[in-house]
Amino acid sequence: MATITYEAATRFYPGSERPAVDGLEISIEDGEFLVLVGPSGCGKSTSLRMLAGLEDVDEGAIRIGDRDVTTLAPGRRDVAMVFQSYALYPHMNVAENMAFALEMAKMPKQERRRRVREAARILDLEPFLDRKPKSLSGGQRQRVAMGRAIVREPQAFLMDEPLSNLDAKLRVSTRSQIAALQKRLGVTTVYVTHDQVEAMTMGDRVAVLNEGVLQQCDSPRALYQRPANAFVAGFIGSPAMNIREFAVHDGHARIGDRDVEVSDELRAALADEGLDRVLLGFRPESVDLVGPSEGFTASVQLVEELGADAYLYCSIAGTDHAGDPDIVTRIDPARPPRVGETVHLRVRAGHEHAFSPVTGERLSS
Amino acid sequence: MLETAPTPPASGEASHSERAAAARRRTRRPRSLGVAALAWTVGLVFFFPVLWMFLTGFKHESEASTTPPTWLFVPTFDQFRAILGRDFLPYFLNSLTASVLSTVLVVVLAVPAAYALSLAPVRRWKDALFFFISTRMMPPVAIILPLYIIANNIGLLDNVTMLSVVYTVMNLPIAVWMIRSFLVELPAEVLEASRVDGASIGTEIRRIILPMIAPGVAATALICFIFAWNEFFFAVSLTSTKAATVPVFLTGFITAEGLFLAQLSAASMMAALPVILAGWVAQKWLVRGLSLGAVK
Numbered sequence: 001m002a003t004i005t006y007e008a009a010t011r012f013y014p015g016s017e018r019p020a021v022d023g024l025e026i027s028i029e030d031g032e033f034l035v036l037v038g039p040s041g042c043g044k045s046t047s048l049r050m051l052a053g054l055e056d057v058d059e060g061a062i063r064i065g066d067r068d069v070t071t072l073a074p075g076r077r078d079v080a081m082v083f084q085s086y087a088l089y090p091h092m093n094v095a096e097n098m099a100f101a102l103e104m105a106k107m108p109k110q111e112r113r114r115r116v117r118e119a120a121r122i123l124d125l126e127p128f129l130d131r132k133p134k135s136l137s138g139g140q141r142q143r144v145a146m147g148r149a150i151v152r153e154p155q156a157f158l159m160d161e162p163l164s165n166l167d168a169k170l171r172v173s174t175r176s177q178i179a180a181l182q183k184r185l186g187v188t189t190v191y192v193t194h195d196q197v198e199a200m201t202m203g204d205r206v207a208v209l210n211e212g213v214l215q216q217c218d219s220p221r222a223l224y225q226r227p228a229n230a231f232v233a234g235f236i237g238s239p240a241m242n243i244r245e246f247a248v249h250d251g252h253a254r255i256g257d258r259d260v261e262v263s264d265e266l267r268a269a270l271a272d273e274g275l276d277r278v279l280l281g282f283r284p285e286s287v288d289l290v291g292p293s294e295g296f297t298a299s300v301q302l303v304e305e306l307g308a309d310a311y312l313y314c315s316i317a318g319t320d321h322a323g324d325p326d327i328v329t330r331i332d333p334a335r336p337p338r339v340g341e342t343v344h345l346r347v348r349a350g351h352e353h354a355f356s357p358v359t360g361e362r363l364s365s
Numbered sequence: 366m367l368e369t370a371p372t373p374p375a376s377g378e379a380s381h382s383e384r385a386a387a388a389r390r391r392t393r394r395p396r397s398l399g400v401a402a403l404a405w406t407v408g409l410v411f412f413f414p415v416l417w418m419f420l421t422g423f424k425h426e427s428e429a430s431t432t433p434p435t436w437l438f439v440p441t442f443d444q445f446r447a448i449l450g451r452d453f454l455p456y457f458l459n460s461l462t463a464s465v466l467s468t469v470l471v472v473v474l475a476v477p478a479a480y481a482l483s484l485a486p487v488r489r490w491k492d493a494l495f496f497f498i499s500t501r502m503m504p505p506v507a508i509i510l511p512l513y514i515i516a517n518n519i520g521l522l523d524n525v526t527m528l529s530v531v532y533t534v535m536n537l538p539i540a541v542w543m544i545r546s547f548l549v550e551l552p553a554e555v556l557e558a559s560r561v562d563g564a565s566i567g568t569e570i571r572r573i574i575l576p577m578i579a580p581g582v583a584a585t586a587l588i589c590f591i592f593a594w595n596e597f598f599f600a601v602s603l604t605s606t607k608a609a610t611v612p613v614f615l616t617g618f619i620t621a622e623g624l625f626l627a628q629l630s631a632a633s634m635m636a637a638l639p640v641i642l643a644g645w646v647a648q649k650w651l652v653r654g655l656s657l658g659a660v661k
């Protein structure tokens with residue numbers, strides 16, 4: 001078990017101008033569960049593969065504990081990887097699959113057998129030890145891949161979307177099993193996913209990547225409550241945060257047909273930056289239905305009832321684009337307004353997030 | 366030729382699967398009948414010469430080349446006896462040595478070569494790959510003279526070792542290409558997993574790659590064996606008495622005094638035997654090997 005440090009790690013794939021991972025800086029604590037999340041192609045897998053030694057580090061360095069592993073061969077880094085395809089050895093049975101790395105490490109047979117049996121017990125794989133991967137279900141294969149990692153008792157687990165080949169229900173149960181197992185074993189883990197729900201529920205901390213650049217690395221709650229920029233704000237949370245650009249005059253933001261006063265703090269921040277427009281973000285649950293004299297006016301385009309919750313998709317009055325709804329709000333599912341109805345909405349005070357329309361960076365504290 | 370006998374279904378499902386199969390047969394009958402007839406016709410046309418050779422091998426020389434052909438005759442082993450009497454065995458052993466030795470060498474050399482041209486590509490691997498196959502574009506006659514002189518100078522004329530080396534060189538390009546095509550089909554993550562698990566290149570090839578491409582290697586080996594076994598031109602040019610192979614032996618029956626058709630047929634049959642045997646042994650692997658990409 002060890003800490004893991006990315007020090008400005010950068011990866012250029014041959015033939016591409018733009019780095020796939022650009023100056024990644026993360027320090028992962030001993031025993032921490034870190035999730036790398038981001039949209040497809042943002043460099044998550046590349047970051048993980050650099051740590052595993054499967055991809056060159058073109059600039060910067062990577063450390064595991066106090067060892068600089070930047071140029072070390074994968075087999076000498078003492079990390080175990082769980083692949084998206086599981087990558088089981090098709091010609092070996094489950095026990096052989098799990099014991100392979102131990103054999104490579106020249107571990108005595110007795111100890112090998114003990115560890116495999118122990119892992120099989122933890123993962124409910126005991127009945128399958130003699131089976132080939134071909135004759136296992138997807139969930140069982142996934143557990144073998146996990147078993148292959150845990151028998152090694154490595155410095156770190158690296159997992160690249162290990163749940164993406166499972167069906168939705170199994171994914172949810174396996175998700176919590178992996179998180180619990182990791183806590184119990186206390187092995188530092190880097191986990192890649194594109195699913196932000198997975199990221200939020202599993203990670204001690206979550207690192208959000210976009211286009212090869214680290215956007216923010218923080219606890220799930222901090223990420224949700226205080227996104228560092230408009231990208232993180234829009235990426236974390238489902239349904240996504242409402243983010244719209246508004247003009248600001250005399251301390252009032254023009255929202256549809258109403259002027260809404262902005263906080264003094266934001267006014268000061270805007271003045272500092274010399275901006276007369278602002279990107280305002282507010283989560284669906286931070287918007288309240290209010291009486292006709294308050295808030296701003298919107299018309300309902302769609303009502304989505306999920307049982308425990310209901311969501312209103314509305315367009316703000318006074319905006320001309322009729323297509324996409326401008327704003328999503330969570331409402332009491334008991335009395336949902338009807339489609340076409342006009343409603344009045346107000347963002348709960350202090351629950352708005354302001355970002356610079358130029359840089360996308362957070363303005364208010 | 367291939368084992369197609371279905372395993373008997375478990376008792377409970379028997380009626381089910383039988384009924385399903387019957388239903389399929391019924392709906393497909395008219396078209397499949399035509400296809401089957403065509404397949405049988407083509408098969409028989411191709412098989413007939415082999416059958417004729419087989420029959421002729423058991424005839425007396427006088428019945429072998431009559432017009433019209435003799436269909437009914439009393440089989441005899443005279444021809445086989447005559448061939449063994451003519452010292453067939455040394456030729457056979459020469460062929461076996463050259464074919465087996467060259468095939469083993471080819472596989473041992475082709476696997477690492479193919480690895481370096483696919484999974485861990487060396488610089489300019491495309492050029493190397495093209496160079497390999499380009500050696501096969503040259504007709505053998507073009508190199509026989511230098512080859513003869515070299516063999517003569519190093520004292521390996523009429524020597525099975527020389528023949529083995531020539532066959533290795535001859536088959537290596539094909540083997541590299543074939544094995545390479547199996548390697549590029551391998552799932553990359555499995556190989557990466559073995560690297561993360563601490564396997565060295567050698568271990569990776571022996572413990573992970575070879576078992577996964579074993580059917581392909583078997584298919585490659587069989588093809589190389591057949592090519593070497595049937596090779597005639599180099600054999601007749603580079604050997605005379607000590608190292609001559611079976612194909613050379615066979616031409617001995619085509620003499621100025623006439624064709625000994627019955628004896629030639631018998632000898633051909635014996636010559637074909639090892640290849641048929643090898644094919645039969647490798648059959649199970651072959652089918653998978655030749656369709657490795659499709660199955661996966």
Ligand SMILES: Nc1ncnc2c1ncn2[C@@H]1O[C@H](COP(=O)(O)OP(=O)(O)OP(=O)(O)O)[C@@H](O)[C@H]1O
Pocket residue numbers: 013014016020038039040041042043044045046047194
């Ligand atoms: N072998 C490669 N050669 C060249 N470019 C590559 C290679 N692998 C990935 N890339 C590029 O690098 C970028 C990051 O890829 P990466 O696989 O890390 O994305 P990812 O975040 O894992 O995406 P996903 O969620 O789709 O798996 C992408 O733009 C991709 O096109």
Ligand SMILES: [Mg+2]
Pocket residue numbers: 044045046
């Ligand atoms: Mg990926």
